[in-house]
Amino acid sequence: xxxxxxxxxxxxxxxxxxxFAAMTVASxxxxxxxxxxxxxxxxxxxxxxxxxxxxxxxxxxxxxAAQLLVYVGGILVLILFGVMLTHKIRDINLSNxxxxxxxxxxIAGLLFLVLAYVSMRTDWQVVDRGPATPTTQxxxxxxxxxxxxxxxxxxxxxxGALIGAAYLSRHERKKEA
Amino acid sequence: MQLIQxxxxxxxxxxxxxxxxxxxxxxxxxxxxxxxxxxxxxxGISTYIERRLAGRAQYxxxxxxxxxxxxxxxxxxxxxxxxxxxxxxxxxxGSKIPGGLLQFAADGLKxxxxxxxxxxQADKMLFRLSPYVVMAGSFAAFAVFPVSFWCSAINLxxxxxxxxxxxxxxxxxxxxxxxxxxxxxxxxxxMRSASQIVSYEIPVAIALMTVVMLAGTMNMNxxxxxxxxxxxxxxxxxxxxxxxxxxxxxxxxxxIYFIGGCAEVNRTxxxxxxxxxxxxxxxxxxxxxxxxxxxxxxxxxxxxxxxAIATTMFLGGPLPPYxxxxxxxxxxLIRFGEGFxxxxxxxxxxxxxxIHMRWTLPRYRIDQLMQLCWKVLMPIALVWFVLMCGIxxxxxxxxxxxxxxxxAEVHK
Amino acid sequence: xPLAVAANNMPVASLEWFLLVGAFLFACGIFTILTxxxxxxxxxxxxxxxxAANVNLVAFSRFVKAPATLGPxxxxxxxxxxxxxxxxxxxxxxxxxxxxxxxxxxxEAAVALGIILGIYRNLGDVDVDQVxxxxx
Amino acid sequence: MRYDYVGVLVFLVLAVGFVxxxxxxxxxxxxxLHTNRPNAAKLSPYECGEEPVGGTFIRFxxxxxxxxxxxxxxxxxxxxxxxxxxxxxxxxxxxxTALFWDMLVxxxxxxxxxxxxxxxxxxxxxxxxxxxxxxAEKVARPHTKKEAA
Numbered sequence: 001x002x003x004x005x006x007x008x009x010x011x012x013x014x015x016x017x018x019x020f021a022a023m024t025v026a027s028x029x030x031x032x033x034x035x036x037x038x039x040x041x042x043x044x045x046x047x048x049x050x051x052x053x054x055x056x057x058x059x060x061x062x063x064x065a066a067q068l069l070v071y072v073g074g075i076l077v078l079i080l081f082g083v084m085l086t087h088k089i090r091d092i093n094l095s096n097x098x099x100x101x102x103x104x105x106x107i108a109g110l111l112f113l114v115l116a117y118v119s120m121r122t123d124w125q126v127v128d129r130g131p132a133t134p135t136t137q138x139x140x141x142x143x144x145x146x147x148x149x150x151x152x153x154x155x156x157x158x159x160g161a162l163i164g165a166a167y168l169s170r171h172e173r174k175k176e177a
Numbered sequence: 178m179q180l181i182q183x184x185x186x187x188x189x190x191x192x193x194x195x196x197x198x199x200x201x202x203x204x205x206x207x208x209x210x211x212x213x214x215x216x217x218x219x220x221g222i223s224t225y226i227e228r229r230l231a232g233r234a235q236y237x238x239x240x241x242x243x244x245x246x247x248x249x250x251x252x253x254x255x256x257x258x259x260x261x262x263x264x265x266x267x268x269x270x271g272s273k274i275p276g277g278l279l280q281f282a283a284d285g286l287k288x289x290x291x292x293x294x295x296x297x298q299a300d301k302m303l304f305r306l307s308p309y310v311v312m313a314g315s316f317a318a319f320a321v322f323p324v325s326f327w328c329s330a331i332n333l334x335x336x337x338x339x340x341x342x343x344x345x346x347x348x349x350x351x352x353x354x355x356x357x358x359x360x361x362x363x364x365x366x367x368m369r370s371a372s373q374i375v376s377y378e379i380p381v382a383i384a385l386m387t388v389v390m391l392a393g394t395m396n397m398n399x400x401x402x403x404x405x406x407x408x409x410x411x412x413x414x415x416x417x418x419x420x421x422x423x424x425x426x427x428x429x430x431x432x433i434y435f436i437g438g439c440a441e442v443n444r445t446x447x448x449x450x451x452x453x454x455x456x457x458x459x460x461x462x463x464x465x466x467x468x469x470x471x472x473x474x475x476x477x478x479x480x481x482x483x484x485a486i487a488t489t490m491f492l493g494g495p496l497p498p499y500x501x502x503x504x505x506x507x508x509x510l511i512r513f514g515e516g517f518x519x520x521x522x523x524x525x526x527x528x529x530x531x532i533h534m535r536w537t538l539p540r541y542r543i544d545q546l547m548q549l550c551w552k553v554l555m556p557i558a559l560v561w562f563v564l565m566c567g568i569x570x571x572x573x574x575x576x577x578x579x580x581x582x583x584x585a586e587v588h589k
Numbered sequence: 590x591p592l593a594v595a596a597n598n599m600p601v602a603s604l605e606w607f608l609l610v611g612a613f614l615f616a617c618g619i620f621t622i623l624t625x626x627x628x629x630x631x632x633x634x635x636x637x638x639x640x641a642a643n644v645n646l647v648a649f650s651r652f653v654k655a656p657a658t659l660g661p662x663x664x665x666x667x668x669x670x671x672x673x674x675x676x677x678x679x680x681x682x683x684x685x686x687x688x689x690x691x692x693x694x695x696x697e698a699a700v701a702l703g704i705i706l707g708i709y710r711n712l713g714d715v716d717v718d719q720v721x722x723x724x725x
Numbered sequence: 726m727r728y729d730y731v732g733v734l735v736f737l738v739l740a741v742g743f744v745x746x747x748x749x750x751x752x753x754x755x756x757x758l759h760t761n762r763p764n765a766a767k768l769s770p771y772e773c774g775e776e777p778v779g780g781t782f783i784r785f786x787x788x789x790x791x792x793x794x795x796x797x798x799x800x801x802x803x804x805x806x807x808x809x810x811x812x813x814x815x816x817x818x819x820x821x822t823a824l825f826w827d828m829l830v831x832x833x834x835x836x837x838x839x840x841x842x843x844x845x846x847x848x849x850x851x852x853x854x855x856x857x858x859x860x861a862e863k864v865a866r867p868h869t870k871k872e873a874a
Contacts, residue, residue: 021606025614032618041633042303057602061334061730062688063643066688066804068346069341072348072349073346073378074345074797076349078699078702079633081702082790083629084364086705098625101624105624112615129651136335136807136811140677140812142659142685144812155834159834159838160696161798162842164703166794166795166845204735208739290758309741317736338807386803386810392814393815395811463770467748547788548849566829573817573818574822691804692801698797699797
C-alpha cells in the first residue's frame with residue numbers, strides 16, 4: 001500500500017511535503033481562477049514559495065534560494081509593479097476577467113490528464129542517489145565545465161533583455177515628454 | 178547533526194527519542210531564544226537607546242527624563258511619594274539610574290492597548306497578511322547567523338545566499354501593506370521602499386559575493402572559520418578578518434555592503450519611503466497599535482541582521498579580536514558566552530552606528546538615491562569584485578605555479 | 590541521515606508526486622494563459638508554466654539515471670582525482686537547466702512587462718483582445 | 726541536509742505564530758478594555774487630517790518600474806555568479822587562469838549593458854530637457870537629438 005502511494009504516511013516529513021504540495025497546488029489554482037488580479041499576484045507568491053519548498057525536498061538547495069531571490073524578490077515584484085501601473089479601474093478590487101473559461105478548463109484539464117497519465121504509467125529509471133549533498137559547488141563546476149557556453153551565452157541573453165527593456169521604457173519617456 | 182549530538186550529550190535520555198523530535202525541539206528552542214533575545218526585546222532596547230541619542234542630538238531632554246518619579250507625580254494619589262525623590266538617599270540612587278527607562282515600558286503598553294484601525298476602504302485580507310510576510314522574511318534570516326563558535330540554529334551550506342533569498346521575501350510584503358492600505362502615502366511609500374530595497378540588493382549581493390569568492394564557501398560557519406587565520410598566521414586574531422585582509426582592500430566591499438544595508442532597511446539617510454515630511458510614514462501609514470509594532474520590530478531586527486551579516490562576513494563573526502588560543506582551554510559554556518559576546522557586541526555596534534547616522538545626516542533625494550546605487554556603488558562593487566578575483570588569482574598562482582602537479586589541490 | 594525514513598536515501602515522496610504537482614502547475618498556467626484578458630495575468634500564467642517545467646527538471650535530476658560523467662570525452666584526469674570533483678556530479682544537469690530556466694524567466698518577464706507597458710501607453714488598456722494592430 | 730530545511734520551516738512558523746499570537750492577545754485585551762470604537766472619520770484614508778482627495782491609486786513615476794527592470798537583470802547575474810564564486814578557489818588548480826577569464830567575459834558583457842543604459846540616460850531619474858542642452862551635448866547624446874527632431 002505504502003509502496004503504491006510512493007510516500008510513507010508514518011513519516012512526519014511526508015506530511016510536511018504534502019502540506020507544501022497542497023499549498024502550491026491550491027495557490028496555483030487561485031492564480032488561475034481568482035477574480036481579483038492582485039490576489040492572483042499574491043497567490044503567485046505562495047506558489048513560488050511552495051515550489052522553493054519542493055526544491056528543498058528534492059535536495060536542490062541552491063535552486064530553492066535562487067527561486068526566492070529571483071522569483072519572489074524579482075519577478076513577482078515586477079509583476080506587482082506591472083499590475084499597479086496598468087490598472088485602469090480606480091477601485092481596489094481590480095477585476096480580472098476571463099474569456100471562454102469552459103474551453104480553457106477543458107483544454108487545461110485534458111493536458112493535465114495526459115501529463116498525469118504519462119507520468120504515472122512510465123517506468124522511470126529511478127536510481128538511488130545516496131545521501132543528499134550540497135548542490136552549489138556541483139552547479140558551479142558544471143558552469144565552468146560542460147555548461148560553460150550556456151553560462152556565457154546567458155549573459156548575452158541578459159544583455160539583450162536589458163537593452164530591450166531599457167529601449168521599451170525609453171519609448172515611454174519620449175511620449176511622456 | 179551537531180545540534181543533535183550536543184543535545185544528546187546534555188540530556189542523555191534524549192537518545193531514546195526519535196531524531197527528528199530532538200531536532201525540532203532544539204531548533205525550536207534556538208529560534209525561540211533568538212526571537213526573545215535578539216528580536217523582540219532588542220527592538221525595545223534599541224528604541225530606548227535611539228530615543229536617548231535623539232534627545233541628546235536635538236537638545237530635547239524629555240526622553241532622557243521619564244522615570245518612576247514622573248510616573249508617580251502624574252497621579253494625584255501618589256504625588257506625595259514623588260516628593261521623596263528630593264530626599265537624600267533616594268536622590269542619590271535616582272541620579273544613578275538612567276532616565277527615560279519607563280518610556281520604553283510605556284510605549285509597549287500603549288502599543289498593546291491601542292485601537293487597531295483597519296480603514297474601511299482597505300483590502301482587509303492584504304492589510305492583515307502583510308505583517309506576517311514582513312515578520313517571517315526578516316526573522317527567517319536569523320536562522321543561519323553564527324551566534325557563537327560553530328553554533329547557528331541551522332548550519333545551511335548556502336548560508337549567505339539563503340539570507341539574501343529570505344530577505345527578498347520582505348519586498349512583496351511591503352507592497353502588500355502599501356497596496357492593501359488604500360492610502361496614497363502608503364502606496365507611494367511601498368513603491369519607493371520596494372524599488373529602493375531591490376536596487377540596493379545588487380551592490381550588497383556583489384559585495385558579499387566578493388567574500389564568498391575569497392572564502393570559497395557560502396556556509397556562514399565556514400566563512401567564520403576561514404577568518405581565524407590570515408597573513409600566514411595560524412590564529413591571527415583581528416588580522417584574519419576579511420575587513421583587514423588583502424592589505425585593507427576589502428574595506429571597499431565592506432563600505433558598499435554597509436551603505437547598501439542601511440538603504441535596505443530604510444534607515445536615514447535612505448529613509449525616503451518613510452520621510453515624514455512628504456509621505457507621513459510610508460507603507461505603514463494606516464497601521465496602528467500592535468499591528469504596526471510588527472513592522473517596527475521587523476525594521477529593528479533587520480537593522481540587527483545587517484549588522485550581523487557585516488560582522489559574520491567581514492569582522493570574523495564570533496571570533497574575538499585577540500588570537501583564539503588565549504581562551505581555547507576554557508570550559509565550553511564560557512567559550513560559548515565569549516563567542517556570543519563578540520558576535521553581539523560587533524553586530525550591535527553597527528546598530529548604534531545606524532542610529533547615530535539617523536541623527537547626523539540629512540535625507541537623500543530619490544534621484545540621488547538611485548544614482549548612488551546604480552552609478553556609484555554598483556560599478557565600484559563590480560570592479561572591486563573583478564579586482565579581488567585577480568588578486569586571489571595572483572596569490573593562488575604564487576602558491577602553486579603552473580609547473581606544479583595540477584589537480585592535487587582540488588579538494589572537498 | 591535524512592529526515593525521511595526511507596532507507597534508500599530517497600526523498601520523502603516518489604518521483605510521480607513531484608511530476609503530478611508539476612503537471613497541475615502546468616495545467617493552471619495553461620488555463621491562465623488561455624482565459625485571461627489581462628496581459629499581466631497572462632504573464633503570470635507563463636511564470637506558472639515555467640515553474641512547472643522547473644519542478645520536473647529538478648525532480649528528474651534528483652531521481653532519474655544520469656550519464657556517467659559530465660566531463661569531456663577522451664581527456665584523462667591525473668590518477669586519484671575524482672572527475673566529479675572537477676566536472677560536477679553528473680546528475681546535476683537538471684538543476685543547471687532549472688537555473689537557466691530561471692534566468693530565461695527573468696529576462697522574459699523584463700521584456701514582456703516592458704511590452705505590456707507599451708501596450709498600455711498606446712491603447713490605455715492591457716486587454717490582450719484589444720491588441721489587434723497587426724491584423725491585416 | 727534535509728533536516729536543515731525543516732529548521733527553516735520552524736523559523737517561519739515561529740515568526741508567523743508570533744504575529745498571530747500577538748494579534749490574538751491584542752484582540753482579547755482590546756475586547757476587555759473596549760478600545761475598539763471605529764467611526765467613519767477613523768476609517769477613512771489618512772491624509773493628514775484633510776478630507777481624502779480623489780482616488781487612492783494615482784499614477785506613479787514610471788522610473789520605479791524601469792529600476793525594477795534593470796534590477797532583475799543584475800539580480801540574475803548575481804545568482805549565476807554565486808556558484809562560480811563558490812568554486813573559484815577549489816577549481817583554480819585545475820582550470821588555472823581560464824576560470825578568471827570565464828568570469829570576466831560574463832561580467833564584462835553585463836557591464837557593457839550597464840554602460841549602455843548609463844550612456845543612454847536610462848539611469849537618470851530627472852528627465853533631461855533637450856532645450857537646455859548645448860549643441861555639443863546633443864551630438865554626444867544621439868537619442869535626445871532624435872527626440873528634438
